Amino acid sequence: MEFIWAKEAGASARLDFQVAVEFNQLMLNSYKLEELKNERRQLFCNACQRPTIHVAEAKCVGRWDDEEGMFSGGQSDYIFRCGACDEVSFVSSSWDSENYVDDYDGSQIAIRSEKHFPVPIAKDFSFNQDHTPKKLNDLLHELMSSHAASLPIATTVMLRLIVEFIASDLNCKGRSLKIKIDDMKTLNLIDEEQRKLFQKVREHGNSGAHGAIGMSSVQILAAMSIINLIIEKHYNAPGREKSIMLNAQEALK
Numbered sequence: 001m002e003f004i005w006a007k008e009a010g011a012s013a014r015l016d017f018q019v020a021v022e023f024n025q026l027m028l029n030s031y032k033l034e035e036l037k038n039e040r041r042q043l044f045c046n047a048c049q050r051p052t053i054h055v056a057e058a059k060c061v062g063r064w065d066d067e068e069g070m071f072s073g074g075q076s077d078y079i080f081r082c083g084a085c086d087e088v089s090f091v092s093s094s095w096d097s098e099n100y101v102d103d104y105d106g107s108q109i110a111i112r113s114e115k116h117f118p119v120p121i122a123k124d125f126s127f128n129q130d131h132t133p134k135k136l137n138d139l140l141h142e143l144m145s146s147h148a149a150s151l152p153i154a155t156t157v158m159l160r161l162i163v164e165f166i167a168s169d170l171n172c173k174g175r176s177l178k179i180k181i182d183d184m185k186t187l188n189l190i191d192e193e194q195r196k197l198f199q200k201v202r203e204h205g206n207s208g209a210h211g212a213i214g215m216s217s218v219q220i221l222a223a224m225s226i227i228n229l230i231i232e233k234h235y236n237a238p239g240r241e242k243s244i245m246l247n248a249q250e251a252l253k
């Protein structure tokens with residue numbers, strides 16, 4: 001199988017795709033280039049620095065079955081092109097017969113796990129850690145490392161852990177994280193809209209931990225930004241205020 005690519009941008013994503021194609025042709029029982037039916041997807045574009053609509057440029061679909069016919073799985077690999085700036089990304093989406101959810105009519109839907117290269121990174125995104133406790137900084141470091149290594153399941157689990165750390169650190173009470181997040185709202189640390197979003201991060205984190213399902217990169221960046229809001233409001237802003245007051249009291253005494 002041979003691909004002729006335009007020579008401009010996206011050499012690395014195309015190389016990822018080419019490597020996946022060569023590897024999967026060897027490893028999977030079937031792996032074929034598929035006809036495109038105008039597939040579109042919202043993905044975070046590193047060049048545009050925001051989620052944009054991407055159009056599929058190439059797609060390969062493969063499947064494997066074990067010899068006894070007990071287990072099966074598959075993989076779809078894509079080249080997507082950003083509709084706004086033409087940057088290309090490689091997306092690999094896989095499933096297997098051991099990971100599924102039951103649909104309302106009793107049928108089983110395979111859970112797909114997805115990787116996106118180059119890893120979506122908001123360039124100006126970093127957590128200000130001027131007034132955050134060391135334990136939280138360690139967790140944030142692990143979060144950013146797993147995200148940069150394109151590990152969506154680990155990243156999803158880390159996001160939940162960080163919400164849990166912050167809730168406990170801000171003295172929210174409850175036997176479960178669900179109740180602690182509600183308590184964050186009761187204590188006026190967050191508003192109702194934020195409460196709903198933190199509950200979503202918690203639910204995704206549970207799926208990440210128990211079902212090996214990661215959030216999409218757009219969801220990961222959204223969860224990071226709401227965590228950043230609470231860190232700014234409840235750690236950095238009060239920390240800055242305290243140090244300004246201490247300096248002023250020292251100078252004006």
Ligand SMILES: [Zn+2]
Binds near residue numbers: 046086087
């Ligand atoms: Zn773009």
